[in-house]
Amino acid sequence: MAFIIILIAVGLVLMLAEILLIPGVGVAGILGLISLGGSCFYAFHEFGPETGTIVTVVNVVLLVALTVYVLRAKTWKKLALNTNIDSKIQFFDENTLAVGDTGKTITRLAPMGTAKIGENSYEVKSLEGIIDPGTEVEIVMIEDNRIYVKPVEKDF
Structure with missing residues (x-):
């Protein structure tokens, strides 16, 4: 049972890293899904359908909770750059400057x-x-x- 918990924890950490640190469909996301899927497979194979179903439901609930947590506005506000750009586009009168100045x-x-x-x-x-x-x-x-x-x- 400890192996299943480790697989779930590793899967969630990898999914979180994929979403927040290295976005895109990358290695961390794929490994996270494999780890979560492996925990379901291992639970079904070693402990039977009842435990396998419970582990699958727990995985789905944890993934939904992780997704909701990550998509909350406060989470993104901590990661977003909130500085205002106060620079201006350079406009000048072409009559004030000339070639050769x-x-x-x-x-x-x-x-x-x-x-x-x-x-x-x-x-x-x-x-x-x-x-x-x-x-x-x-x-x-x-x-x-x-x-x-x-x-x-x-x-x-």
């Missing part, structure tokens, strides 16, 4: 990052790979509300 990168462009052009900071995209912070950049193209830059070549 220069500025300095604030963050690393890999290839996206932030650069200060004039008095404002803009999200820009590098056309020439990674650009380190503090590098002088030049606007090469403005297209679809995106600003494309490249490092300014310094004459020595």
Whole structure:
């Protein structure tokens, strides 16, 4: 009888892991179902139909209880990310920026990052790979509300 209880416990733990930790129809879920099914089979085979039926009913009740517990709103609230995104989409007047304007990168462009052009900071995209912070950049193209830059070549 202890073996049946162990199979049920292992099956429930694997099902819980499948639902909460590694979602999808994966190995843990399949092994959990095999473990629960094995407990039913073992109970029927070793202890007869009465015990097998009881174990099957217990498995179904425990699976339903586990499903209800997992699907409750409070369970998901503990797992969900509840931060609000307060960033804004960058809109700018294309008349204030022009191809050839220069500025300095604030963050690393890999290839996206932030650069200060004039008095404002803009999200820009590098056309020439990674650009380190503090590098002088030049606007090469403005297209679809995106600003494309490249490092300014310094004459020595």
